[in-house]
Amino acid sequence: MLSTSSSSLFPLPSYNVYSRSSIFSGTITSNSWIFRQRKILCSCMTSSRNVNEGISPFKLSDSSDMKIINSIDEPEDDSDVLIECRDVYKSFGDKHILRGVSFKIRHGEAVGIIGPSGTGKSTILKIIAGLLAPDKGEVYIRGKKREGLISDEEVSISGLRIGLVFQSAALFDSLTVRENVGFLLYENSRMPDDQISELVTETLAAVGLKGVEERLPSELSGGMKKRVALARSIIFDITKDTVEPEVLLYDEPTAGLDPIASTVVEDLIRSVHIKGEDAMGLAGKVSSFIVVTHQHSTIERAVDRLIFLYEGKIVWEGLTHEFTTSTSPIVQQFASGSLEGPIKY
Numbered sequence: 001m002l003s004t005s006s007s008s009l010f011p012l013p014s015y016n017v018y019s020r021s022s023i024f025s026g027t028i029t030s031n032s033w034i035f036r037q038r039k040i041l042c043s044c045m046t047s048s049r050n051v052n053e054g055i056s057p058f059k060l061s062d063s064s065d066m067k068i069i070n071s072i073d074e075p076e077d078d079s080d081v082l083i084e085c086r087d088v089y090k091s092f093g094d095k096h097i098l099r100g101v102s103f104k105i106r107h108g109e110a111v112g113i114i115g116p117s118g119t120g121k122s123t124i125l126k127i128i129a130g131l132l133a134p135d136k137g138e139v140y141i142r143g144k145k146r147e148g149l150i151s152d153e154e155v156s157i158s159g160l161r162i163g164l165v166f167q168s169a170a171l172f173d174s175l176t177v178r179e180n181v182g183f184l185l186y187e188n189s190r191m192p193d194d195q196i197s198e199l200v201t202e203t204l205a206a207v208g209l210k211g212v213e214e215r216l217p218s219e220l221s222g223g224m225k226k227r228v229a230l231a232r233s234i235i236f237d238i239t240k241d242t243v244e245p246e247v248l249l250y251d252e253p254t255a256g257l258d259p260i261a262s263t264v265v266e267d268l269i270r271s272v273h274i275k276g277e278d279a280m281g282l283a284g285k286v287s288s289f290i291v292v293t294h295q296h297s298t299i300e301r302a303v304d305r306l307i308f309l310y311e312g313k314i315v316w317e318g319l320t321h322e323f324t325t326s327t328s329p330i331v332q333q334f335a336s337g338s339l340e341g342p343i344k345y
């Protein structure tokens with residue numbers, strides 16, 4: 001179970017640890033599974049630096065067929081870095097999936113990870129989340145190196161809460177939508193049931209779902225399940241008067257959704273970010289987020305900066321608007337979906 005004590009490194013008298021899970025991968029059939037996964041959740045207090053200041057995004061491989069780039073012109077001040085992957089490697093058997101991936105996620109950032117199928121995008125999210133350990137290389141959470149997988153100790157020391165919304169909605173089959181979305185509030189918060197119920201209804205409305213509270217997951221379409229999972233990842237204990245920043249990792253949140261439902265989800269991802277405004281007109285509480293996506297609309301609408309993974313390495317990084325204008329062959333091929341180019345299938 002997640003520790004509910006405040007961070008000893010960052011004593012925050014008015015900041016309560018929030019033991020809410022947004023990690024749901026695969027089909028969940030028992031509550032013990034979720035309790036194991038809940039270790040991934042933590043609380044954090046972060047600086048309020050504007051990450052766009054000082055960053056000089058760049059076009060990396062515009063002059064060659066496919067140049068592997070491992071350096072970035074970044075600000076010298078790393079005090080706002082929440083997550084850092086440093087030279088991360090991961091293999092599954094003889095499949096070498098990640099081959100030296102390094103990047104930083106700063107407070108306030110909205111980052112997309114793109115790249116061909118099977119190139120390790122979900123794997124890097126799982127490594128960031130602490131569900132998978134890298135074979136080589138390190139993950140730093142607020143400057144502290146993670147040892148092994150996510151642990152209660154990390155939660156209490158780093159004070160950073162990380163949540164994943166996986167490709168599969170992975171709802172509890174036997175619970176209603178209301179119980180799924182409000183699961184951890186019912187379990188851990190001091191909010192009365194009727195207040196949680198009201199909040200669940202509001203959060204569902206924010207993702208475009210009304211009147212589905214009493215349905216079971218089996219009675220929902222795939223897209224509706226995704227939105228329920230998203231609602232579950234963004235519901236907050238509104239009785240707390242302190243901001244509860246966190247990093248959310250979205251693995252293909254709009255895959256399988258129709259274009260309008262995708263827009264709803266993309267806007268929602270923006271709205272719960274600290275630079276956004278939620279459905280109640282309040283500033284969002286998510287400090288930074290990473291979206292793994294194949295959808296152009298999601299790239300354009302939901303993120304500011306892009307990391308392009310190919311064959312286990314970062315081959316291009318830049319601002320979202322640079323993606324469409326890049327002359328990099330690999331970017332152009334990916335953006336156009338052409339069969340001709342450096343990406344081989």
Ligand SMILES: Nc1ncnc2c1ncn2[C@@H]1O[C@H](COP(=O)(O)OP(=O)(O)OP(=O)(O)O)[C@@H](O)[C@H]1O
Pocket residue numbers: 092095097115116117118119120121122123124
């Ligand atoms: N637990 C695992 N055991 C064995 N192989 C794995 C495991 N997890 C991932 N892989 C393999 O690693 C590769 C990368 O998978 P990953 O899901 O990270 O790719 P991806 O870039 O997210 O792909 P997609 O865009 O299709 O979702 C794939 O070949 C996948 O089959």
